[in-house]
Amino acid sequence: MATRKAAGQAKAPARQTGTPARPRRARDSLSRDIIVAAADRVVEREGLDRLTFQAIGEELGAHPTSIYRHFRDKEELLLALIDSLRHRSYSGGMVATDDWLADLRSQAHLIHDHYMRYPEFALQMALRRPTDFGSMEYSIGALRRGGYDREQAALYARALGQLIRSASSIQAALSALPSEVQDADELTWQMDQRRLDPAEYPEIAWVGEALPGIRDPRAWETALDLLLESIERHAPGA
Template sequence: MAKRERGSLSRAEIVKVALEVAEADGADALTFRRLGPALGVAPTAVLRHFRDKDELLLAIGAQLLENALAEVDLAEPSWRERLLSLARASRRAFVAHPRVAALVATRTLRQEAEFRTVELILGALAQAGLSGREAASMYRVVADTILAWTAFEATVHAVGLDVMHRDGLAWTREYVVLPADRYPHIRAVAEHLSEVDREDQFELALNLVLDAVEARAARGR
């Protein structure tokens, strides 16, 4: 890339290129020495925007959250639908960049996108009828369920879908032929185990958590 004018580099552009580099060659390739030439600047120019790699990773995490928030209809009247929309959008945003998502999904970002996400979740929980410590505790359950799942799926994608597909064949091969006298409970549902995919699991996990929110709110009332 040709050299650029001094002062024309922005944080947003650095984050964009950092995502491209990490997705192409892995997070280990995400160095300022590598980013400088990719951006057409000296590595020290990146340091004027981010003091170290960790700060850059947090900014990348914030950008993934921004991508997710852009898909959420904040005017949706149903608190449950807003949270489901946020969860699904977060999953898509993070899994689209699996090689960095696994590194940032579990971090506390301390940036505007995170603040807005927390506010969205707490607002939905308040509408559901939770407040105080119970709302704070349930917020962590909701957020951690979403982020833990996205980190898990990002890791799956990073391992390789072909590898995971081969592992998944165990449900239709090894599990269905296990001896019923030794594994009666497995054999009782063996034909259904292969039908349950990650989409089912994600939706079920989310809805179980939101059912718990409704149950706790009803108990409080």
């Protein structure tokens, strides 16, 4: 897959109407996989908000109505695209080892990296898909090897997945904003923090410049460390 548009960059302008039309495809030459791949190219080039059946039709040299033979609406197409992107990110990545805790850490990074690779889909990726069963199977297996019983493994796997995805989606959504918006937000936070009244916010004044910025990667890594340390500490075999 081609390198995706860097997070935070301005979106490319829409296709010019004066561009010569491509030759139309044969009527039965489309498939779900071909359409999903075209949708991915449109999103990468022009952004998620410009993903329409018209844009996909132009990308494929096909009439937009032909896409309805494979997808009933844009929502169904989006879910299929998300499944395809997850498969690319996760395929072959979740392999159980003798270290159950390291497996959970590896899985967390795999999920986080996926969100950061496709930040424009941060909101849509909150929807549960069939591809999530493989991830859940992996989490439960790791916790079971750690000594957790049936109910504990089920609960911890669900909690772990939600916390990792929540943190990742927030970070991804921020990274999808134009870079100038991210920089302005960071600068505003820093300036507002310096103006705070130490009498009203004594603890923030105490940490001062040591408070990491919202985009500081150490925040994610530290949150993951704390989460996994807690899971390890509560493991029956600890």
